[in-house]
Amino acid sequence: MHGWLLLLPAAVLLVTFTHYPTVATLYHSFFSTSKPGRPTAWIGLDNYRNMVEDPVFWQVLANNLWYALATIPLSIALAILMAVWVNGKIPGRGLLRLSFFTPTVLPMIAVANIWLFFYTPGYGLLEQVTGLFGLPSHNWLGSRNTALGCLVIVTVWKEAGFFMIFYLAALQSISPHLTEAASLMGAGRWYFFRRVTFPLLMPTTLFVLVNAVINSFRLVDHIVVMTKGGPDNTTALLLYYIYDVGFKFWDSGYAAALTLVLLVILAAFAMGQFLFLDRRVHYQ
Amino acid sequence: MTRTFTALETAGAWVLGFLWALPLAYAVWTAFHPSEFSTHFVPTAPLSLENFVKAWAAAPFARYFVNTIVLVTMILAAQLVLCTMAAYAFARFTFRGREIAFLLVLVQLMIMPDVLIVENYRTMSRLGILDSLLAIGLPYMASAFGIFLLRQTFKTVPKELDEAARVEGAGPLEILWKVYVPLARPVYIAYALVSVSYHWNNFLWPLIVTNSVNSRPLTVGLQVFSSGDQGVDWSIITAATLMTSGPLLIAFLLFQRQFVQSFMRAGIR
Numbered sequence: 001m002h003g004w005l006l007l008l009p010a011a012v013l014l015v016t017f018t019h020y021p022t023v024a025t026l027y028h029s030f031f032s033t034s035k036p037g038r039p040t041a042w043i044g045l046d047n048y049r050n051m052v053e054d055p056v057f058w059q060v061l062a063n064n065l066w067y068a069l070a071t072i073p074l075s076i077a078l079a080i081l082m083a084v085w086v087n088g089k090i091p092g093r094g095l096l097r098l099s100f101f102t103p104t105v106l107p108m109i110a111v112a113n114i115w116l117f118f119y120t121p122g123y124g125l126l127e128q129v130t131g132l133f134g135l136p137s138h139n140w141l142g143s144r145n146t147a148l149g150c151l152v153i154v155t156v157w158k159e160a161g162f163f164m165i166f167y168l169a170a171l172q173s174i175s176p177h178l179t180e181a182a183s184l185m186g187a188g189r190w191y192f193f194r195r196v197t198f199p200l201l202m203p204t205t206l207f208v209l210v211n212a213v214i215n216s217f218r219l220v221d222h223i224v225v226m227t228k229g230g231p232d233n234t235t236a237l238l239l240y241y242i243y244d245v246g247f248k249f250w251d252s253g254y255a256a257a258l259t260l261v262l263l264v265i266l267a268a269f270a271m272g273q274f275l276f277l278d279r280r281v282h283y284q
Numbered sequence: 285m286t287r288t289f290t291a292l293e294t295a296g297a298w299v300l301g302f303l304w305a306l307p308l309a310y311a312v313w314t315a316f317h318p319s320e321f322s323t324h325f326v327p328t329a330p331l332s333l334e335n336f337v338k339a340w341a342a343a344p345f346a347r348y349f350v351n352t353i354v355l356v357t358m359i360l361a362a363q364l365v366l367c368t369m370a371a372y373a374f375a376r377f378t379f380r381g382r383e384i385a386f387l388l389v390l391v392q393l394m395i396m397p398d399v400l401i402v403e404n405y406r407t408m409s410r411l412g413i414l415d416s417l418l419a420i421g422l423p424y425m426a427s428a429f430g431i432f433l434l435r436q437t438f439k440t441v442p443k444e445l446d447e448a449a450r451v452e453g454a455g456p457l458e459i460l461w462k463v464y465v466p467l468a469r470p471v472y473i474a475y476a477l478v479s480v481s482y483h484w485n486n487f488l489w490p491l492i493v494t495n496s497v498n499s500r501p502l503t504v505g506l507q508v509f510s511s512g513d514q515g516v517d518w519s520i521i522t523a524a525t526l527m528t529s530g531p532l533l534i535a536f537l538l539f540q541r542q543f544v545q546s547f548m549r550a551g552i553r
Contacts (some may be wrong), residue, residue: 002456003377004491011369013426018392023405027364028403078300096297098297099305101544105536106308107485109503110529113510114311117518123322125310157304165548218398221487225507237539239488246402247492255402262399270394 005161012204022263029257040253048258057258059233060241063148067237068216070152071159076208078160080201083167084193100161112225116141119226141227147235154222159215163208170204171197206273213269217262222259238262291330316525319519320524331433332404335523339509342495342520346386348505355417356483362425362478367475370426372460374445392428399462401492408493419493430475433550464470474546484532502528 013228029047034040053056086097103111119140127137140146174197182192220240223229229236229244237245239262246255315336321329339345345359359364373379398403400423408419443462449459465472487503487537500508506528510521527531536543 003373003379003382006369006377008365008375010389010426010431011385013366013393014428016407017397017404017423017426018395018400018428019388021400021407022395024389024403024406026402028406082300086292090297090462092298092301096301097544098540099301102308102536103304103538104541104547105532107487107503107532109485109487109507111307111526113506113521113525114307117314117522118307142475145456156305160327161304162547165544169548181329214394214396218396221385221503224488224491224510239287242399242402243488243492246405252402252406253484257542258404260397263395266394266399 012264018227021196025256025259025263027261028253031253031256033253036070043253047136047254050254051257051261055231055237056241060236060238060260063233063235064237067155068213069150070149071155071216072209072212074152075156075163075212076159078156079163079208080167082160082164083171084197086164087168087171092117102160102161106158108219111154111158112222115150116226119150121262127191141230144231144234147227147231149228151222151235153236154226155219157210157215163212166204167201168200172236174200210273214266217266238265288519311522311526315394316520319517322487322517322519323520335519336527339520339524339527343509345458345502345505345509345524348495348500348502348528351499351505352484352501352503355420356480358484359421359424360479361541362421363430364472364476364478365436366426367430368460368465369386369440370455372464374431374435375438375444389428390437392426393432395473398489401489402460404489405492415496417499419484420486420490420499423489423519427479428440429480429550431473433475434468436457438464442469455516460496472550473542477543477546483534523539 030039030042030044032038032043032046082096082100086093086100090096102114120281121127121137121142126140130138138146166269178196179192182196187195217237217239220237220243222235222242223235223240226234229240238258242255242262244253245258313325315444316331316333317329318332355523359523370389374382374389405414408414408422413419413422445463445467446459447464454462486501487507490501491504491507494504497505497528506524509524
């Protein structure tokens with residue numbers, strides 16, 4: 001009895017703002033959006049039919065996939081590299097750690113503003129550097145080929161330092177005896193990393209991976225600031241598209257259907273993690 | 285052989301460190317120099333705070349600061365109370381449906397309020413609280429992450445302490461307050477730091493539910509300011525950008541170790 005009473009306030013809020021909206025998303029995705037003179041009506045699967053025929057939806061999904069496939073491995077690899085460096089006896093360790101971690105505490109929106117300036121055609125820092133090498137001016141965020149890549153760099157820059165600290169903690173918990181034993185037996189550093197360190201870091205990698213995947217679907221602040229999804233939707237991610245449809249075109253029925261796709265992706269990922277990854281990773 | 289390798293590695297680390305610091309260093313340079321120096325890197329350029337003064341005068345940043353501080357405090361206070369109670373229930377009480385309830389709580393770790401913007405907007409509009417700080421904060425107040433973190437911590441508290449307090453006649457809430465909460469102090473600090481920086485930085489949801497100066501937090505205010513009229517120059521925008529992240533950045537530089545440890549503690553479960 002006491003248990004439920006203690007739980008009650010949190011449970012009410014959780015149900016209202018997590019469980020109810022999840023179910024309501026499904027329900028509302030079967031309705032049309034109300035317009036002046038035309039109230040919302042049950043339209044069955046029409047929103048989903050429109051979705052399948054909507055080229056922007058498929059493009060956004062592909063964008064999100066490429067974005068995830070680029071940001072996740074890059075930021076994890078860099079995070080491991082940073083952690084190994086900062087964990088060793090490198091000169092200037094404190095400064096390096098500071099430099100790597102600082103982007104983590106900055107708001108994504110501030111980060112996006114800074115990078116927007118960095119990428120500005122003509123006088124941004126990037127253009128100044130490429131100008132030194134005599135390269136022609138290029139509108140990095142304004143061209144279809146480079147815009148998404150530019151966003152990937154911003155995300156990796158922001159996230160790698162965050163993931164680094166988890167690897168750093170994991171590295172510090174690896175027994176120094178292992179390193180000693182390996183060097184006595186003449187194992188090279190790369191061999192040691194591949195056969196001992198990396199497998200021991202597996203639980204950390206799983207944790208970081210889950211975070212990175214969620215972030216790649218959750219965080220679109222930089223898109224609002226830097227590209228607004230353009231040019232030609234090449235940088236629109238799924239959540240950004242939902243924001244566009246729901247709060248610029250005010251098409252809440254279609255936005256609900258799109259949200260459901262996002263929820264299914266997240267749920268599928270959660271299931272996969274639960275059923276598959278958890279078993280393959282060994283915990284100490 | 286190994287010596288050249290180490291030297292190369294050190295160089296590599298420094299190059300990466302330099303690249304990582306570059307965007308921020310560039311922003312600091314631009315913000316603290318007159319705008320004609322924003323792309324001229326001469327060491328003799330005069331330092332100036334003029335950009336900050338102009339930015340401060342150009343938009344109601346004072347109000348935005350107050351909004352963000354109130355918002356962050358409100359969310360944290362609610363989170364601490366609600367999560368503590370729920371975590372205590374899960375850690376030390378047996379009741380029907382506990383396991384299922386806990387699984388339902390964990391759902392929020394995957395499906396965060398950040399992605400439920402369409403439906404939550406509908407709810408806020410029905411509650412009639414659109415464009416208020418409460419509307420920004422409500423979806424985040426019951427945090428699955430906080431409940432989970434505190435439950436794990438409470439479970440490590442020895443049962444003997446709990447029983448000893450009970451023998452002395454303390455009620456459940458008194459035990460929670462006198463035994464569990466003090467023992468979980470480092471976890472509370474870690475959680476508070478993570479929560480404050482998360483909500484100080486949060487953007488998309490506040491952007492959606494607010495549309496007036498009275499309820500806009502800093503992040504949204506900054507966006508309105510920098511995407512507004514065309515006349516604003518980069519030096520001023522950069523100054524505003526640094527200003528809005530300033531308190532957090534300064535706190536981080538002062539308490540670096542605590543920040544890193546908190547992010548770590550809150551992450552590793």
